Structure formats: C-alpha cells, structure tokens
Amino acid sequence: MSRSDLEQAVTSLAGVGDAMAAKLSRLRIERIADLLFHLPLRYQDRTRITPIATLRAGQEAVVDGEVCAADVIKGRRRSLLVRLKDGSGILSLRFFHFSPAQQQQFAPGVHVRCFGEARAGATGLEIYHPEYRLLRQEDAPVEDHLTPIYPTTEGLTQPRLRGLIAQALKALEEAPHTLPDGIPDALRERFRLPELHACLGYLHEPPPDADLERLASGTHPTQRRLALEELLAHQLSLRQVRLRIQTDGAPPLTSGRGLQARFLTQLPFALTGAQRRVLDEIARDLETATPMLRLVQGDVGSGKTVVAAMAALQAIAGDCQAAMMAPTELLAEQHFRNLREWFAPLGIEVGWLSGKLKGKARLDTKAAIADGRVQMAVGTHALFQDDVHFKRLGLAIVDEQHRFGVHQRLALRQKGEAGGLTPHQLVMTATPIPRTLAMSAYADLDLSVIDELPPGRTPVQTVAVPDERRPEVVTRIRHACGEGRQAYWVCTLIEESEALQCQAAEATRDALTETLPELAVGLIHGRMKPAEKAEVMDAFKAGELDLLVATTVIEVGVDVPNASLMIIENPERLGLSQLHQLRGRVGRGGTESFCVLLYHPPLSAHSRERLGVMRETTDGFRIAEKDLELRGPGEVLGTRQTGLAQMKIADLERDKDLLDRVSPLAKALLEEAPDASEILIRRWLGEEAGRYGQV
Incomplete structure (x- = not known):
C-alpha cells in the first residue's frame, strides 16, 4: 500500500x-x-444472547430463535408479525414497513438472530423493526466486541x-x-x-468488558488521548499563525509618552491600577518591531476604551494611523464620539466610516484616510472593505472581537500590509473569556486583564420576577424616574428576525407610554437610521427621556451614569454573558442600581439555574465560566461568526484539565519534532487549517 x-x-x-x-x-x-x-x-452490547424468558420491557438484547409463525395483521396500521421461540419463551417481531419477499423469508423453522429493544405490545413482549439476520446454523458466533452507534445523517x-x-x-x-x-x-x-x-x-x-460508564462520559483514556491531540492541533495551528505574523515587520512605536500625558491631564478621572498595568504591557509590545498580538479582557465598565485611546496615541505619535473597529453602528458611533471629544484638543483628526455613510461624505472620509489626514479611523466592518486604503496603518484595534469573522479581522491587518507594514493588533472584549477558552481559542494572543472597576461604580442588585407581576415593575419605574433617575426596558424575542424584535419594542413603548403618561419614553432598535439612534441616545444621556425601550442593540458600550434601573424582558432567552452585558448598562453612577429579570413562567431547570447565577454574582468571569458550562464554547464565543474551528472530539468544558498538558506538549513538539505539528494540524483541521486563526 x-x-x-x-x-x-x-x-x-x-x-x-x-x-x-x-x-x-x-x-x-x-x-x-x-x-x-x-x-x-x-x-450496544451484542456480545451475548439473552433467553426470551429473561427479557424485560425497555431492555436492548440479542435474541436467537426459530420462526413458528409469520402473519400480516390488518389493524389500524398493517404490520407483519413474526413469532419467535427459543425454548424458554416466545417473542414477537413487528414490522410496519415490509415487502412480500421479506414476509417469505420468515418461513416456519427458519433460525433468526435479531437485536432491538423489547417493549410491551398487543401480543406480550415485542421488538419493532429489529436488526436481524437469518442463520444457517444455530451456533453462529455472536459479536466479539461492543457494537458502536455513530453520529449519522439522512440516508446513511x-x-x-x-x-x-x-x-x-x-x-x-x-x-x-x-x-x-x-x-x-x-x-x-x-x-x-x-x-x-x-x-x-x-x-x-x-471489548465486551469495556467500561461503558467512562466511554459514555468521554473520560476513557483512549478518548482522552484523542481529545488531547485535537486540542494540541488547534493550539499548534494558532502558534504557527502567531509565528508567521511575527516574522513580518511592524513599526516600532517608541514615542508617545508626551502625547499620552497631555491626554490624561484633560480626563476628569484617574486611571485605575489595572488600567496602568495593562497599558505598560501594551506599550512594551508596541515599542518592538514585532507585531503585537494582544487580547485585553475587561469586565463591563472597566475602562477599555481609555486603554484603546492611549494605545492609539502611541501609534499616532509614531507617525502611524490607528483604526478601531466595532461590531454595531451604535457602539462604533459611541467610540467615534468619545475619541473625537478626547482627541480634538490634541489636534488629532478622527474619521468615521460605516456602511450607512454614503455619497460625498464617504468619498471625503476615504480620501482623508488614504492621504493620512485622518489619524484615527473608527467604524464598523466598512473599515475593511476593498475600497478603503490607509496611508500608514500602525495599530488595528478590534472591539468585541467575538462578533467578527476571522476573514474580517484578517482584512484589517492586510490594510497595513499594503503599506509595507504589519500593524500591531489590539483585540478587546467585555465578555470575560473563561481561562479554558482563552488557552484554546486565543493561544495566538497575549492576554491582559483589566480586573479592577473604577471607583464609584456601585454593585447592581438583581431580582427575578415573573411577568404576572409586571404592574409592580411599572410602579417601580414610576418611582425611580420620579426621583430623577432613568431606566431601560429591554425587549427580547426568541425569533432571530430583527423586524419582529422591533415590532415588539414598538408595542412595549406604546403600552408604557400609555401606562406612564407623566414620563418621557424613548425607543431604540437596530432598524433605525444611525442619525435617529444617535438622536435618541443623546436625548437619553441629556436626561430628556426618563425611560428607554430598546432591543439588545444596547448590549455593549452605552454609558448613561444616571440610569439606575434595568428591566430585561424574557431573560430566559438570552445567554448569561449577554445578560451580564445588558446589566452593565446600569450601576455606572453613584446611585444604588437594580436589574429586574422579568421572566415568563414556567422556567426550565436550566433557565432557573442561569437566572440564579445572575442573582448571586456580578463577577463577569464567574458568569462566563458558568455560561461555558451551560451553553458550550460555540455559543459563548459565537463560533459561527468567529471562524473558531469546531471540535470533533474534545469538549472544552469536560476536557479543560487537559489544557494544562497541551501547552507544554505543544512547546516540546515544536522544539523537538516540528514536522509532526503539520501532521496533527492536517489531521484535525483539514481544509480549515489554512484559514483558522489567521487574524
């Protein structure tokens, strides 16, 4: 061979x-x-024959017997009933789908071996549609090993x-x-x-004596070997990507302290110790001629935007451009407004680019990015379209990176390569990533964690309330807004349709306006034009609106310190991390803040557990670990968007203890047998190997 x-x-x-x-x-x-x-x-255990007399309903078994009768029964459903005897008792085999040839096979006296689940039927114990074969001699050997049941597909x-x-x-x-x-x-x-x-x-x-319990739980040593190898292949692939990117040259950005100091003097707050520590890590990376690949995790409200601004200033001081990409128009526009306000006194031009920007405004912005007048570009996925060119991109910042596809992030990197440079990459997320995911999905990135909230942030108290108590919740809003505070009401729908979500939000806005005529009620959803959304958010920030009804479009980045009450309708339909993000919209000022989870009973045990976690803790990392346990890595990371290759055998929650062995094994393999890594990557990632993690 x-x-x-x-x-x-x-x-x-x-x-x-x-x-x-x-x-x-x-x-x-x-x-x-x-x-x-x-x-x-x-x-299935088909390694021994079970006497008919010992069979019990619900038991899967192999039975050997002699046909004593085979008749077509005409009842509500026509069926072929085959009676089988083995000396200890009689069993019926029932077929609802059969052919005349099949009926003829079961002639009296023919020996049959069959397998299936016995169940109580009209004639006593019956097996419906068993797997069977006709035996030429009674002592034909049984299977010598357990019979595997595989994942399959229609027609196979x-x-x-x-x-x-x-x-x-x-x-x-x-x-x-x-x-x-x-x-x-x-x-x-x-x-x-x-x-x-x-x-x-x-x-x-x-073998027949295999430990079925361990095999069923995925913890048998043979399964662990394959799970470890699969995790190893993913990590090797990411390490290769990292090595490949780091062979490219990046602009060493050694200046910037003066510009950063001027920026900090105009801020109305001081940086936290955690922000300063992370900024030191970023600054060291940016000063080298090797592209930075760093992931910054920070819980809701920990101050990642300021960290991104400081990194951008280091790039701008080094005669480079910086680009910041966010997944939604609302979040991108908020970043643009913040950065424009912060950078204007420093004489730095900030440009805005989104898919909704059309005509002359778009052409002018693209020209300003191409000739370098725009030193800081902010936008959505529009930033990496083919017709957008940078003069000298030195730093690419991606916010809420799990919302972007691999190819989108790669495209932003290539914007810098076009100018002969590979830009440094700073990836940010407010969705805390459990250590297990960070070690496997982000093995190509250095990790920084902002693990301290700014002073003055108040913990949010969370309660779960059934929706029949909706009038009490409305009264609570009236009371909070009557004291000069503001509130959010978030509508969620199980359907993916944005149109239906918007209809639900509009209906809720109308109902609340009618019930609370003394309050100014606003509405924001994903189908509104950017200018309309900005107008509503500005009015809410300025205190002109008391209550803002919204879809989950407000999940990230919205900052209104006076808002102290958050109502989330149908919270059982959202993941824990998303609920945590929404809750993070309140508790941003000095006022005691509350989050009401307005659920629709009855709740499943799974939903009860999730809402219980939200009530017990505001620790984003603990919530993320629980989210991973309950929903799996694909849901937590948004696998379909991220390009994270799906695991075939490994389970990141079940096999998380293996990750401590994967890192040293990957290191040893790259040092001692580098060629072997290609075999493993090809085996486990196949065609995905070329594109997985290329960001």
Whole structure:
C-alpha cells in the first residue's frame, strides 16, 4: 500500500459512489482517515444472547430463535408479525414497513438472530423493526466486541457506516505507516499517552468488558488521548499563525509618552491600577518591531476604551494611523464620539466610516484616510472593505472581537500590509473569556486583564420576577424616574428576525407610554437610521427621556451614569454573558442600581439555574465560566461568526484539565519534532487549517 492510502478520498472504498460520498461529506468525512476519527456516540452490547424468558420491557438484547409463525395483521396500521421461540419463551417481531419477499423469508423453522429493544405490545413482549439476520446454523458466533452507534445523517444507516469504518480499520491494519502517530514515542512516554492506533481500534471495537460508564462520559483514556491531540492541533495551528505574523515587520512605536500625558491631564478621572498595568504591557509590545498580538479582557465598565485611546496615541505619535473597529453602528458611533471629544484638543483628526455613510461624505472620509489626514479611523466592518486604503496603518484595534469573522479581522491587518507594514493588533472584549477558552481559542494572543472597576461604580442588585407581576415593575419605574433617575426596558424575542424584535419594542413603548403618561419614553432598535439612534441616545444621556425601550442593540458600550434601573424582558432567552452585558448598562453612577429579570413562567431547570447565577454574582468571569458550562464554547464565543474551528472530539468544558498538558506538549513538539505539528494540524483541521486563526 502507498503511504497516502488513508489520505485517499472515500470514493476509493468499495461501495462508495458520488451519492454516498455526498452523505459522508455532511458528516465532515472526505478521506478514508476521516472515518477512523468519526467516533461512536454510544455502544450496544451484542456480545451475548439473552433467553426470551429473561427479557424485560425497555431492555436492548440479542435474541436467537426459530420462526413458528409469520402473519400480516390488518389493524389500524398493517404490520407483519413474526413469532419467535427459543425454548424458554416466545417473542414477537413487528414490522410496519415490509415487502412480500421479506414476509417469505420468515418461513416456519427458519433460525433468526435479531437485536432491538423489547417493549410491551398487543401480543406480550415485542421488538419493532429489529436488526436481524437469518442463520444457517444455530451456533453462529455472536459479536466479539461492543457494537458502536455513530453520529449519522439522512440516508446513511448504522450498518452501512459500520461497514465503511471496518474497511478503514482494515486499511490501517494492512498499512499502519499510512497513519503516523503524530506524537513521537519519546514525547508519548514523557506525557504518558497511549498509542494512537490502539486507541482508534479500541474505540471502534471495544471489548465486551469495556467500561461503558467512562466511554459514555468521554473520560476513557483512549478518548482522552484523542481529545488531547485535537486540542494540541488547534493550539499548534494558532502558534504557527502567531509565528508567521511575527516574522513580518511592524513599526516600532517608541514615542508617545508626551502625547499620552497631555491626554490624561484633560480626563476628569484617574486611571485605575489595572488600567496602568495593562497599558505598560501594551506599550512594551508596541515599542518592538514585532507585531503585537494582544487580547485585553475587561469586565463591563472597566475602562477599555481609555486603554484603546492611549494605545492609539502611541501609534499616532509614531507617525502611524490607528483604526478601531466595532461590531454595531451604535457602539462604533459611541467610540467615534468619545475619541473625537478626547482627541480634538490634541489636534488629532478622527474619521468615521460605516456602511450607512454614503455619497460625498464617504468619498471625503476615504480620501482623508488614504492621504493620512485622518489619524484615527473608527467604524464598523466598512473599515475593511476593498475600497478603503490607509496611508500608514500602525495599530488595528478590534472591539468585541467575538462578533467578527476571522476573514474580517484578517482584512484589517492586510490594510497595513499594503503599506509595507504589519500593524500591531489590539483585540478587546467585555465578555470575560473563561481561562479554558482563552488557552484554546486565543493561544495566538497575549492576554491582559483589566480586573479592577473604577471607583464609584456601585454593585447592581438583581431580582427575578415573573411577568404576572409586571404592574409592580411599572410602579417601580414610576418611582425611580420620579426621583430623577432613568431606566431601560429591554425587549427580547426568541425569533432571530430583527423586524419582529422591533415590532415588539414598538408595542412595549406604546403600552408604557400609555401606562406612564407623566414620563418621557424613548425607543431604540437596530432598524433605525444611525442619525435617529444617535438622536435618541443623546436625548437619553441629556436626561430628556426618563425611560428607554430598546432591543439588545444596547448590549455593549452605552454609558448613561444616571440610569439606575434595568428591566430585561424574557431573560430566559438570552445567554448569561449577554445578560451580564445588558446589566452593565446600569450601576455606572453613584446611585444604588437594580436589574429586574422579568421572566415568563414556567422556567426550565436550566433557565432557573442561569437566572440564579445572575442573582448571586456580578463577577463577569464567574458568569462566563458558568455560561461555558451551560451553553458550550460555540455559543459563548459565537463560533459561527468567529471562524473558531469546531471540535470533533474534545469538549472544552469536560476536557479543560487537559489544557494544562497541551501547552507544554505543544512547546516540546515544536522544539523537538516540528514536522509532526503539520501532521496533527492536517489531521484535525483539514481544509480549515489554512484559514483558522489567521487574524
């Protein structure tokens, strides 16, 4: 066999044509080797025959017997009923879908071996649509290993999938060298890892005495080896990306202290110790000729925007431009207003670019960015469109980065490369990322944490209230606004449709306006024009509106210190991190603040647990850990937007203890067997390997 046998397309296997290949492709199976890594969900024990007399309802079992009758029963549903005896008792097999040929197979006296779940039926115990085969002799051997049940897709049966995987296992047995282990023997021994081929053989064909409990929980040593290898491949891929980016030259930004000092003197507040520590880490990175790759995490209200502004000033003082990208028009526009206000006294021009900016205004802004007049560009995804050119981009700042796709972030980096430089990258998030995710999804980034809130921030008290107590909540708003404070009412809908969300928000605004005629009620949602949204936010900030009804568009970046009450309708429909972000819109001033979670009963146990976490803590990192546990990494990070390659076997919550072994193993592998990393990346990321993490 040639070295590439297991790398061949699945169509080289017996019985796999284009139609079958298309079905396998839906399971991310393209090559023969992919079949080996398509692991069972669970197992059935078909290694022993169960006497009919000992069968119990709900039990899955293998039964051997002789056909004593086979009749078509005409009832509400026509069925074929086959009666089977084994000397200890009689069992019925019932088929609702059958052919005349199938009926003829079950002639009296024929020996049948079948497998299925016994259930109570009209004739006693019955098995519906069992898997079966006709036996030529009564003593045919049973299975010698547990039977795997695989994830499958429409039109692909378990027996067919098992047959294909059996072919792949045979190919591996005949030519083991075609699937290299990927982790050299010396490293495997040092890290106490079982051998790859033995793990695959065991998982596809476990012995009858295998520990089913550990296999079911994903904690069997063979599964742990594969989970570790998958996490390792992801980390190696990110480390490679980092090394590749860091071979490019970046502008060393060594000046900036004077400009930063002038900026700080005009701020009405002092930086916290945590902000100063993070700024020192950023400054050291920016002073080198190697591109900075740094992720700054800071809980809601910890002051990340000021940190970003200080980093931008270091770039501007070094004769470079800085760009800041945010995921929503509302947040981008708020950053633009803040930065313009802060930078105007310093003589720095801040430009604004969004998809809604049209005509001459857009052309003028693009020209000013291209010739360098705009030293600080702020915007949405419009910043990285092909027709936007920078004169000398030295720093790319991405806010709420998990909302952006990989290619979007890569495009902003390439804006600098066009000028012969790779810009430094500063990535910010107010969604605290659990350590497990940071170690796996962001292994290419250095991590800074702003773990201190500015003085004067008051903890927000959170209560959960059923929606039948809505009148009490409205009274609470009347009372708070009557004392000169302001409130938010956030509408959430289970539908993804923005139009429906806006309708719900409009209906809520109308109802509250009618119930609270003495209050000025405003409305903001995603379908309003940027100018309209800005006008509403300005009115709310200026105190002209008492109550702001909004969709989740206000989740990030909105800062109104006088707002002390937040009502979140249907909070059970949102993730913990999103609820935490919304709650962070209040408690920004010195007044005691409250968040009311107005839920629709009855709550599931899962929803009760989530709302309980919100009541118990305001610690964003604790909330993020719980969010990861309850929703999984894809939901927490927004996998579909981020380009984070989905795990096939590893589970970041279950396998988080493995991450402590992954980092030293990745380091050792890159130092001692660098070629092996390519094998692992190709095996686990396949075609995604080239683009995963290229940011």
